[in-house]
Amino acid sequence: MSEKVLMKGNEAIAEAAILAGCRHYFGYPITPQTEVAAYMSKKMPKIGGTFLQAESEIAAINMVYSVASTGKRAMTSSSSPGSALKCEGISYLAGADLPALIVNVQRGGPGLGGIQPSQSDYFLATRGPGHGDFHVIVLAPSSVQEMADLTAKAFDLAEKYRMPAMLLADGTMGQMMEPVVLPEPRQTQADHSWAVTGTKMEREHNIINSLYLQPAELEEKNLERFKRYETIEKEECLWEEFMMEDAEICIVSCGITARVSRNAIVEARKQGIKVGMIRPITLWPFPKKALFDAADQVKAFISVELNMGQMKEDIELAIRCKKPVELVSRVGGMIPSPEEVLNAIKKAAGEEE
Amino acid sequence: MEIKRLTLFAGHYGSGKTNIALNYALWLKKHAPSLTLADSGPAVSPRVTVADLDIVNPYFRTQDSAAWLKEAGIDLIVSQYAGTNLDAPAMPKETYGLLADRTTYGVLDIGGDDRGALALGRYTDEVLAEGNYEMLLVANKARPLTRTVRDTLEVAAEIETACRLPFTGIVNNTNLGPDTTAEDVLSSIAYAEELSKVTGLPVKMTCVRQDLYEELKETIPNLFPLNLQKLYYMLNE
Incomplete structure (x- = not known):
């Protein structure tokens, strides 16, 4: 399967999920992620899988809960307003320690907002999407190739740590087309001894549940979960550094804005400005250490986002406010141009025009 | 390719219909004979209209090319909601005008898959009645x-x-x-020929990116060069 194909980001998610052994997809259509469902509806019946268009996003996420309980790989996908609806179910998945993949191809908000691209669900995804104390692993692809690779990765990580994972893409990532080398087909290697698969009268019942009658028991569960989160923060952070070796200004950006920023960085370098980028690939866990270390090297950070500065807060926390963090942002479905980013770079470099 | 008054591009979504439609419209503008008696002088370019009937996908549309189309003197019919936040599958009324006005070449960009093509059904009787059309299946083996x-x-x-x-x-x-190479295009010829054999339909065009055109024009018949209109920020400089 090493041959290249030309795919939409949304299709790449769907095909990569199938190759990762997912045979259960539950969803509800919403722009700009509908191609995930459309692809699944065409492909799943041909390979003995389940494609089900649920009556709502809430129904879909609860169907995911049930399949996940059996130890099978299950997923759902939506865009911002639909992802918000799924939050109750995601909290239940987290509370029952179930692995699952939730795809969120973001559009402008709040409310019904719009259908054009956005990154305004950063808080929703990284602060634990739902009630209660929990996290989901959040992966932010920046190319169609990463849409495929990180989908497979999300399934693996979710299973390894028994928790939900969210692929957080923006509408542009979902819609754009690029050549992709699809990941190798794989099956889960994880331990599923916890799953409800029928006891065959040979073992004790497994129970999938998020209700604990004794407060002390519930506290214990929460503490155990946060121990796991500590391990994840230590071991699973992913980021990419671009032209950071001698950088004096550091752009932090993910998804489509990382690509816009890359163009701006190349242009700024031509003009002699030493600028680089740290691109978080996991948004939770956030690459705090890479940023903290960079804070001693650079004189300023620039956060480039399709929201009003949600990730900027994480950057400030990560660097302990050691250096200023400027914001370049467009919202409502707009995308900053490389020139807008370049102007911010020049300003940070003290070369205001 | 023999020029017909109406040329319709349909196919699987993401097969490249919009891009081909735009490039073909430009080609018509430069090379096709005028359809109006009043404009029959040799220096007069024909009237060409692109109609975007893709009302399914609101993201990438001919709307994005509105500026250069205008500059080239090509008219554009597109849903008034294209590029906005309204996901409304509304057909532009001007499409009927294009079908009735036989002094204008029409290049119709049909939405992807069967759902996109459903919208075309509304105009099928008119297209058939005039009988001066090509309905082209756009296929990309790499999809x-x-x-x-x-x-x-x-x-x-x-x-x-x-x-x-x-x-x-x-x-x-x-x-x-x-990432397309000449090899990619050459390796698709057998696929296109088999598709032609099974359907009994001729391969009217093989499209290539402009920079591959010179290299392949002697080898592949009916080669049509494309300038990509919809470019996004590339990952690698």
């Missing part, structure tokens, strides 16, 4: 759901059922976007 002739035939049959307008020709648009 995951049309990698084989069999899968492509499935998509084609769904489109024909949805719009009731049979295909009259094939456009081989096999490409991997910016």
